[in-house]
Amino acid sequence: xxxxTTKTLEEALTAKLMLNFGRAPEEATDQEMMKASxxxxxxxxxxxxxxxxxxxxxxxxxxxxxxxxxxxMGRSLMxxxxxxxxxxxxxxxxxxxxxxxxxxxxxxxxxxxxxxxxGRLAACYLDSMTTxxxxxxxxSICYELGIFKQKIVxxxxxxxxxxxxxxxxxxxxxxxxxxEEVYFGGTLREFWNDGHLxxxxxxxxxxxAVPCDMVVAGYGTDHVNTLRLxxxxxxxPVDMSLFSRGEYLKAAEEEAMAETIAKVxxxxxxxxxxxxxxxxxxxxxxxxxxxxxxxxxLETYGTLKNFHEKNVIQINDTHPALVVxxxxxxxxxxxxxxxxxxxxxxxxxxxxxNHTVLAEALERWPQNLVESLLPxxxxxxxxxxxxxxxxxxxxxxxxxxxxxxAIVWSGEVRMANLCIxxxxxxxxxxxxxxxxxxKDVFRDACGMEPWKFQNVTNGIDHRRWLSxxxxxxxxxxxxxxxxxxxxxxxxxLKKLDDYAGDKAVLARLAEIKRQxxxxxxxxxxxxxxxxxxxxxxxxxxxxxxHEYKRQLLNVLHIIALYQRLQDDPNAVTQPHxxxxxxxxxxxxxxxxxxxxxxxxxxxxxxxxxxxKDKLQVVFLENYRVSLAERLMPASxxxxxxxxxxxxxxGTGNMKFMMNGALTIGTLDGANVEMHGVLGDxxxxxxxxxxxxxTQLKREGYVPQxxxxxxxxxxxxxxxxxxxFRDGVAYDDLYQRLxxxxxxxxxxxxxxxxxxxxxxxxxxxxxxxxxxxxQWNRMSLRNIARSGIFAxxxxxxxxxxxxxxxxxx
Ligand SMILES: *Cc1c(COP(=O)(O)O)cnc(C)c1O
Numbered sequence: 021x022x023x024x025t026t027k028t029l030e031e032a033l034t035a036k037l038m039l040n041f042g043r044a045p046e047e048a049t050d051q052e053m054m055k056a057s058x059x060x061x062x063x064x065x066x067x068x069x070x071x072x073x074x075x076x077x078x079x080x081x082x083x084x085x086x087x088x089x090x091x092x093m094g095r096s097l098m099x100x101x102x103x104x105x106x107x108x109x110x111x112x113x114x115x116x117x118x119x120x121x122x123x124x125x126x127x128x129x130x131x132x133x134x135x136x137x138x139g140r141l142a143a144c145y146l147d148s149m150t151t152x153x154x155x156x157x158x159x160s161i162c163y164e165l166g167i168f169k170q171k172i173v174x175x176x177x178x179x180x181x182x183x184x185x186x187x188x189x190x191x192x193x194x195x196x197x198x199x200e201e202v203y204f205g206g207t208l209r210e211f212w213n214d215g216h217l218x219x220x221x222x223x224x225x226x227x228x229a230v231p232c233d234m235v236v237a238g239y240g241t242d243h244v245n246t247l248r249l250x251x252x253x254x255x256x257p258v259d260m261s262l263f264s265r266g267e268y269l270k271a272a273e274e275e276a277m278a279e280t281i282a283k284v285x286x287x288x289x290x291x292x293x294x295x296x297x298x299x300x301x302x303x304x305x306x307x308x309x310x311x312x313x314x315x316x317x318l319e320t321y322g323t324l325k326n327f328h329e330k331n332v333i334q335i336n337d338t339h340p341a342l343v344v345x346x347x348x349x350x351x352x353x354x355x356x357x358x359x360x361x362x363x364x365x366x367x368x369x370x371x372x373x374n375h376t377v378l379a380e381a382l383e384r385w386p387q388n389l390v391e392s393l394l395p396x397x398x399x400x401x402x403x404x405x406x407x408x409x410x411x412x413x414x415x416x417x418x419x420x421x422x423x424x425x426a427i428v429w430s431g432e433v434r435m436a437n438l439c440i441x442x443x444x445x446x447x448x449x450x451x452x453x454x455x456x457x458x459k460d461v462f463r464d465a466c467g468m469e470p471w472k473f474q475n476v477t478n479g480i481d482h483r484r485w486l487s488x489x490x491x492x493x494x495x496x497x498x499x500x501x502x503x504x505x506x507x508x509x510x511x512x513l514k515k516l517d518d519y520a521g522d523k524a525v526l527a528r529l530a531e532i533k534r535q536x537x538x539x540x541x542x543x544x545x546x547x548x549x550x551x552x553x554x555x556x557x558x559x560x561x562x563x564x565x566h567e568y569k570r571q572l573l574n575v576l577h578i579i580a581l582y583q584r585l586q587d588d589p590n591a592v593t594q595p596h597x598x599x600x601x602x603x604x605x606x607x608x609x610x611x612x613x614x615x616x617x618x619x620x621x622x623x624x625x626x627x628x629x630x631x632k633d634k635l636q637v638v639f640l641e642n643y644r645v646s647l648a649e650r651l652m653p654a655s656x657x658x659x660x661x662x663x664x665x666x667x668x669x670g671t672g673n674m675k676f677m678m679n680g681a682l683t684i685g686t687l688d689g690a691n692v693e694m695h696g697v698l699g700d701x702x703x704x705x706x707x708x709x710x711x712x713x714t715q716l717k718r719e720g721y722v723p724q725x726x727x728x729x730x731x732x733x734x735x736x737x738x739x740x741x742x743x744f745r746d747g748v749a750y751d752d753l754y755q756r757l758x759x760x761x762x763x764x765x766x767x768x769x770x771x772x773x774x775x776x777x778x779x780x781x782x783x784x785x786x787x788x789x790x791x792x793x794q795w796n797r798m799s800l801r802n803i804a805r806s807g808i809f810a811x812x813x814x815x816x817x818x819x820x821x822x823x824x825x826x827x828x
Contacts, residue, residue: 023064024106030113032060045117051187053119054097054127057110058190061100065235066193068244076155077320080330082825084149084156085313087343088336089305090139090285091146091160091247092167093131093234094645096191097124102488103147103237129184130646131191131234132166133249135289135603136564137478137671138375140645141449142336144481144671148815150238150245151483151508152827159309161301162192162232162249165284170603170642175619175746179287179606192232192249199230200311201255202304204277208395219353221396225270227278228253229308239483240508241828250308254278288605289564290381296389303394306342314350324355328368332823335443337375338383338435344370344442345400353396359403371822372439372446373476375668377453377461378568383435390433401433408441412468421464440465440472445822447474449669450690452710456665474821477690478669479814482510482806486678490653492532493679493803500525508828510810517804526796533656533680533799540654550638556595557789560681561659562643562651565602565611568666572614572753573771574598574659575621577779578637579736582625589630594789597636601643601651610756615639617740617750624744648672652679656799657785660685661778663769665710667691674809680799682788684781686774690809697805702798704788706781707774716773723767724758726775733775 024032036056037043043052076083101107111121134140142158149156168179185192206224210217234247254275281304286293310333317327333343344366351362376382391398405427412425423429427437440446440462448454454475458466466473487494487507498504500519506512519525534554541552552558561574578598584591600618604611622637640647658676660667660683667689677683677694685691686707695705708716727734741754752761760766767773789795807813819827 022105022109024109026109026112026116029060029106029109030117032063033057033113033117036060050119050123050127053114053117054124054187055190057097057101057114057124058128061097061104061106061237062191062193062235064104065100065237065244068237068242069235069246071242072155072244080320081155082330082332082823084154084819084823084825085309085331085333086142086145086149086156086158086336087306087309087333087340088139088142088158088160089302089339090134090336091131091142091158091249092134092136092139092645093143093247094140094649095125095128095130096234096236097128098488099147099484100237102483103151103239105240127187129182129186129188130166130644131184131188132182132644133160133163133285135167135285135287137669138289138337140480141478141671144479144484144811145815145818146236146245146247147238147481147484148479148811150236150243151241152812152815152819153238153241153243154245154815154819154823154825154827156245158245158247159305160247160249161282161285161305162251163282163285167285167603167644168287168606172615172619172639172641175616175623175748177604177612177615181284189232191234193235194251195231195233198312199228199253200308200315202227202229202307204300204303204393206395208399216356219396219399223270225273225277226255227274227281227304228255229304231308231312248309248312250282250305252278252281252304287603288607290376290378290566290568291605291608292381292383294384294386294389296393299385299389299393302339303342303346303397306340306346309340310343310346310350314354324351324357324365325361327351328365331369332825333370334818334823335370335372335439337373338439341372341383341435341439341442342394342397344438345397345404348400348404349396352400363404363407367442368444370439370443372443374436374446374448374453374457374461377456377668378666384432385435387428387431387433401438402428404438404441408437412464415468416464424464425468436462437465440469444472445474446472447476447822449476449478450693451475451477452665452687452692453668453689456710476814476817476822477693477809478671478674479809479811480671480674480678482678482810482812483507484649485652485675489649490532490536490679492535493529493653496525496528496532497803506807508812510807510812513804513807515804516800520797520800520804523793526793526800529680529800530792530796533654536653537656540650543650544638544640548641552597552638553595553633553636556597556633556636557657557786558597558599558655559657559659560599560601560651560655560676561661562599562601562640562648563670563672565604565608565614567610567614567769568663570661570663570769570771571600571602571618573661573774573778574600575614575617576733576736576740576771576775577782578621578625578635579739580732580779581782582621582628582631582635583732583735583739585630585635586628592634594786595633595636596786597638599638599640599651599655601640601647603643610753613750613753616748617753620744620746620748620750623746627745648675652676652681655679655681656789657681658683658685660688660691661707661774662686662688663774664688664708664713666769674806677802677809678806680803682785682795682798682802684778684785693808697808698802702801702805704781704785706777708770713770716770721765721767721770721773723772726772727758730776732779733772
């Protein structure tokens with residue numbers, strides 16, 4: 021299976037350097053070497069891809085198409101080398117050729133084609149689908165600029181463009197011969213021919229979608245899959261002769277559209293942006309993808325009538341919801357099917373994963389935008405909506421339910437309802453989240469079609485998030501479980517539980533964590549000039565900045581701790597370092613204020629001698645996959661403190677758990693399932709439950725009462741209001757918590773309601789930390805029981821219960 025020895029790999033790298041860059045190894049730069057390494061591995065994977073595709077076609081295997089406007093891939097060199105089982109050989113070859121392997125890996129830019137959890141999930145699933153030998157293709161947009169790079173300047177976030185394709189494009193294979201044309205605008209002309217009504221779109225603005233394929237290897241298999249990233253080009257070069265024919269403006273329009281569509285990833289996480297460019301991106305992506313799938317299907321089967329038997333389209337949130345009308349368009353307008361037949365095939369092909377219950381994240385496109393930009397798609401949506409409404413009326417005879425379930429309603433197209441109507445399955449991403457969908461958000465739809473609603477709890481690629489990034493822990497696991505079986509059978513981690521009473525094992529686990537903390541401290545010093553004390557608790561909250569994730573609650577507790585320390589310098593004996601990492605959407609003003617607050621507080625604490633070797637706050641700039649990979653192995657406390665009912669699943673929580681950090685968390689998202697396997701005794705649970713949150717809001721929540729009643733809280737909020745030594749005041753945040761602002765209610769996310777419980781959980785945690793053996797035992801149990809959070813498990817559930825495809 022191993023495609024290279026160190027020697028043959030060295031030869032391949034040397035040849036690649038000469039052929040592509042005209043360089044001998046001793047003249048090559050690190051950049052050239054990184055590219056050469058990528059190209060050599062890409063060649064192996066591309067060859068395996070030919071075999072995989074042949075087999076899929078020959079055996080008429082059903083294919084999975086995973087559509088996501090985000091794929092947060094991160095780096096690929098180490099990952100692909102790992103999966104191809106040539107990582108040791110690659111490192112050795114690089115060193116032997118006079119390079120530092122670590123530098124070559126470090127120089128690769130992250131492919132940051134996503135915002136956070138949703139995009140990273142797609143990347144983890146692509147790895148698992150491949151490892152499980154499922155014929156699968158991921159589809160997204162080849163954004164020229166990924167998620168912005170974050171700099172912190174004077175405490176504030178500054179966004180810089182993430183121009184990743186210079187080196188990152190080494191993984192991409194452009195396939196101009198498989199380009200598709202996507203139509204926007206224009207007018208519809210209808211005519212009868214052969215007893216059929218034909219509809220053609222005239223004077224449309226056409227954009228060419230060119231696939232740039234990224235091949236991905238699985239682990240322990242020759243099977244490879246493809247991530248197909250669509251790039252936008254204009255259909256023709258602007259031709260001056262068009263000018264005389266009055267078509268110059270059209271051509272210029274096409275060129276302008278082609279230049280903007282794949283330009284940049286929208287940086288809003290868990291938030292709907294009703295911009296027309298975003299809708300253009302969505303349709304560009306969906307239309308190119310569906311055409312490409314249909315074309316390949318036709319090549320193999322000569323008909324689209326068995327489309328649903330050989331294809332399943334999984335859509336990651338509603339962003340690709342237009343697959344439903346686009347499939348209908350192709351079945352009806354291009355394949356000549358009637359409505360009922362087209363609908364039957366469509367609704368047996370599409371499945372929808374919901375990722376959020378936040379109202380502000382639910383996509384609702386203005387009808388007139390859809391109508392003018394996508395006239396034919398609009399017609400089809402109207403008809404889908406009409407028939408769906410009829411069905412709902414006949415089932416419920418209840419205008420309230422008709423309104424709740426409508427697809428087109430009061431001038432808007434509701435994408436979630438379109439997905440529910442047009443799909444065969446709807447799944448939430450954790451037990452709690454799926455229950456909320458069934459009982460609350462989609463209650464009426466579930467009442468009518470209960471069989472559609474399912475749960476698939478998220479999972480993470482444990483090979484990347486444990487084995488690859490935490491070699492110390494990997495080798496302990498191999499020693500204790502008797503080999504590397506856990507790499508393909510993650511539940512084998514359970515065997516670690518047998519060593520909970522083994523002091524030598526616990527000591528070794530502690531030593532691994534210690535080493536990882538020191539490595540991270542060295543990295544932070546080298547790259548940021550930050551001095552981290554490896555004796556301190558590494559207490560970490562890294563994730564997108566969002567009010568519902570409650571970074572501000574973490575801050576309030578730190579302020580309380582800081583005040584306690586000022587009253588009594590001996591109040592803290594165990595050094596405690598709080599690490600934050602978070603990007604805020606550029607237009608999300610409150611989130612940016614919270615980033616600034618964290619930096620103000622960090623600066624305050626840094627300058628107070630009382631805090632030395634006791635308390636530290638660090639904001640790590642530009643949180644991204646490659647930073648997470650360094651941080652997870654070094655983390656000891658994982659902050660998962662969202663308002664119960666708001667976090668669909670979380671996957672950061674799983675990364676921490678797998679690397680032995682203990683969780684302080686609410687009963688939200690997948691924390692509920694973590695608690696299910698860990699029990700109260702192996703995590704620090706606190707706060708209101710989801711139903712209590714609903715109840716409290718119904719009764720009328722008045723945070724001012726807590727403010728007047730609780731001295732610690734009041735003092736803490738007053739300090740926040742006045743600000744710290746940098747002179748920046750945070751009255752705005754104070755006002756939001758106590759009185760509400762800009763239409764949002766006072767303390768919308770119940771920070772004050774959970775404050776005391778949170779402080780107590782932090783105290784329990786700090787007390788446990790001093791009992792070193794107990795801490796290490798809990799850490800071991802967390803690792804032992806993290807196997808259920810492997811993406812392999814989640815993907816197997818999709819394959820069994822939704823896709824109905826066989827897998828390894
Ligand atoms: C895993 C991951 C996330 C998701 O974190 P949550 O805590 O689940 O929100 C976000 N960003 C990056 C870079 C990640 O690797």
